[in-house]
Amino acid sequence: MSxxxxxxxxxxxxxxxxxxRAKVKLPDGIVRxxxxxxxxxxxxxxxxxxxxxxxxxxxxxxxxGEKRKYRVGDRELELEVLEIFPxxxxxxxxxx
Numbered sequence: 565m566s567x568x569x570x571x572x573x574x575x576x577x578x579x580x581x582x583x584x585r586a587k588v589k590l591p592d593g594i595v596r597x598x599x600x601x602x603x604x605x606x607x608x609x610x611x612x613x614x615x616x617x618x619x620x621x622x623x624x625x626x627x628x629g630e631k632r633k634y635r636v637g638d639r640e641l642e643l644e645v646l647e648i649f650p651x652x653x654x655x656x657x658x659x660x
Contacts, residue, residue, distance in 0.1 A: 579625045582615060583651030586623055589644040600624060619643065 580586050585599040596611065600623060603614045613620045622634035626645045633642050 578648070578650070579627055580623050580645070580648055581651070582624075585611075585649040585651075586626070586645055587647040587649075588619075588623070589646055591641045591643065595646065598623065 580600065582600050582602070585597055587595060587597045589595050598611045598613050598619065600615050600620055601612045603616060606612050606614045606617075613623075615621060615624050618634040618636055622632040622643060623645070626632050628645055628648055631642050631644045633640055635641070
């Protein structure tokens with residue numbers, strides 16, 4: 565793990581999972597950050613996308629540096645994963 569909390573997924577083999585955030589470069593060159601969430605939690609304006617959306621399906625299982633294709637209508641597009649920020653695990657509270 566690097567000093568700023570990002571994980572280099574090429575070194576440790578981790579892939580994007582539900583709840584993770586990812587910074588990606590879209591086909592038009594714009595860089596955006598998305599978080600993979602379940603359908604009931606989606607809010608595209610805030611970057612919360614479902615694993616059922618075209619971009620979400622492309623991101624699920626991807627690694628840093630990987631380019632993934634996805635379809636929107638009849639167009640095939642490609643994004644590149646720049647960084648992955650794993651979801652924060654909830655800490656257990658011990659009541660002993």
